[in-house]
Amino acid sequence: MTEVVATNHTILVVGAGISGITAAVEAAETGNNVVLVEKRPYLGGRVSQLYKYFPKLCFPSCGLEINQRRLSAQGGISILTMAEVTAVSGSEGNYSATVKISPRFVNENCTACGACGDVVEAEFDNEHNYGLNKRKGAYLPYNMAKPQRYVIDPRIIGTDDAEKAKAACKYAAIDLDMQEQTIEFKAGAIIWATGWQPYDANKIQPYGYDRYANVITSVEFERMMDKFGPTGGKILRPSDNAEAKDIAFIQCAGSRDRNHLKHCSRICCMATLKQSTYITEQYGVDDADAKGTIYYIDIRSIDRFEDFYRKVQNDPKISFIRSKVANIVQDKDQNPILNGVDTEGYHRYENRHDLVVLAIGMEPSVNKDSFPLEIVINEHGFIEADEANGGIFAAGCASDALDVNRAVQTATAAALRAVQVVNRVAGSEG
C-alpha cells in the first residue's frame, strides 16, 4: 500500500515534466514537503521525447539528468508514478486531494535486467515513440527512463505472457496481484503542471496525415533522430523505410486556425528551425540531395531566437516558401505532393518531397472539461493566473504554449507562490 505523509503544509505538484520537476525541487529546497504525482510510469514528460533542444542544440537528457539528480538528492519529496489526481476539495491552505494509482505489477526489486521483456510475446504501440514502433507487454518505457523499473502492460494480465514474465524474473519483482489504489491526502497549495499534447493531426483533413504514410508530425520526427528510437536515429520514410532526404516542413499545422487551435503554439517555428539542422547533421553538407523546405505564414522566432533564424536562413540547404500549404496529395510512389500558392508573387506550386513534417500545434494535455478541480482557464484551455484559483498555480505548458526556458521560469514562479501559501498557513497556526 502506497502511503504519503502530507499535511496542509505540503505542496502537491501534478505532472512531472520539466516544469513539474523544477517546481517540486525548488519548493522542496526551501524546506517544504512535496508530493509529485505523475501519470506516466516515468518522469520527464515530453522533453524526454525530444532529440535536441533549441537554441543551443544540446541534448535534453543532460538537463533532465541534472534535474532528476536534484530530485533524488533533495529530501522531502514523495514521487508517485502511474498516478492521477481524480478529485480536489477544500480551499487555499487546506486542500484534500484524491489520487488514483494504477498497478505497475513490478516492485522496487526490479533491476531492469530485461528478462521479462524477452519472454513476453504480446506487443503494443510504443507510446514513447508516438506509435512509430512496437514495444513488448513487459517493458521499460525508454532506455533512460526514471525510475529504471519495468512495467507490465495491464492488457497482458491474465494471459500466459504474464505468467511467463513472472517466471522469468529472478528478483521476485513481478507481482501480478497488484491492485489499483486510491489514496487521499492533504495539501496547502497545488502546482498544476500537466503540460501539453500534440494536436490530433488526423483532424487536419487536407494534409492527409491519416491517409499518407510519408506525412508525419514534428514530435515523431524528433523520435526518429534518437539513436535508441524507432528508426535507430535514421530519418526514414514510413512507407518504404528509404532514407528521406528532401524534407518539407509545414508550419502552423493545427495552430492559428479557426477550424483547429486558434492560438499560435509559439514553439513550432523554433522547433522546425531546429529540425532543419537535423538534415545536415544526418547527411552532411556535401549530400546535394539532402535539403529542407519550410512552408510558413510568418516565422515567429521571438527575442534572441532571431539569431537562430538568421543562421538557418543562411543555410544553402534550407529554403523558405511563404505560403500555407492548401493540400497534399500523393503520387504512385507514395511521395507527398504539396499544392498551394505563395504569397511572394502568387505563384502556384506543386512540389514533390520525400517526407512531410507537420509542425504540429500544442494544446493543453488536460481537456477543458476534465479538470478534477475548479480552475479558471482561457478560451484555449490554458490555465489563467486568477485570484479565483486560490492556492492552485499553473506551471509550464499547462499555462501556455511555452518552450522549456519559459516553462521553467513559470515553474519557479509557481513554486514561489505555493511556498507563500504554505508559509502563511504555518504562520497562522503559530
Add this chain to the structure above:
Amino acid sequence: MSLNNAMLEKYRNNFLQEVAGNVEQGDWVKMCMQCGVCAGSCPLGDAWEHSPQKIFMMIRANRREQVLSSDSMWMCTSCYHCVVRCPRGLPIPHIMHGLASYAKRLGLAPKSNPTLWFAEVFWNNMLKKGRVNELKLGLSLYFKDGFASGIKQAMAHQKLGINMLKAKRMAPMDMFAGHAIKDIFGLHKMIRKAQEIEAAKLEANSK
C-alpha cells in the same frame, strides 16, 4: 456627381475602408492574413487573373480601379472550397460576390463578362413571374452567341433537358407564358423597397 466619384472623393486613398463600409461582408477583408490557402484550394486555379488572396491584398494596396473592373469576382462559383479551409474564417465567396455587385453599382464592372450577363438574364427571368423559367433561361443561354451556335448547344444538352422535363423541373408550356407565383405584385413591391433601402444606404455612405 456619380456614385463612383462620390465614393472616390469620400474615401480618397483608403479603398480598404471603402470596401469595409460598402461591400457586403467587406469588413472581413482586414482579417485576411495572406496565407494563401484560399488561392491554393480554389478549383479555378490559374483560370482567373486574381485569386481571392490576391484581390484582398490589392484592396489593401489601394488598387481600386484594378479590383473593381476585374472580372475575377464574377468567376467565383461559390463552391466553398476556400471557406471551409480559410484559417481566419473569411466568408470568401460572399465577399467576392459583394465586390462584384458593388462594382456593378458603380458602373465599373467589366462590360462583356459572361457571368455578369447570365446573372442579369437570370435575375430578369426570375423577376417576371417570381420563379425561374428554366426553359426560357436555358434557351437564352444557348442562343447567347447567335442562332447556329444555339442550336448546337441545345442539341448537346438535349438529354439534360429531357431529364429535367421528366423530373418536372421544367415545363414545356412555359415557352408561352409560364406560371407566376401567387402574389407577384407583392414580390415586385418588396424588391423595389429593398432596392430603395440599399440605394439610400449607399447614397448616404457616399456623403
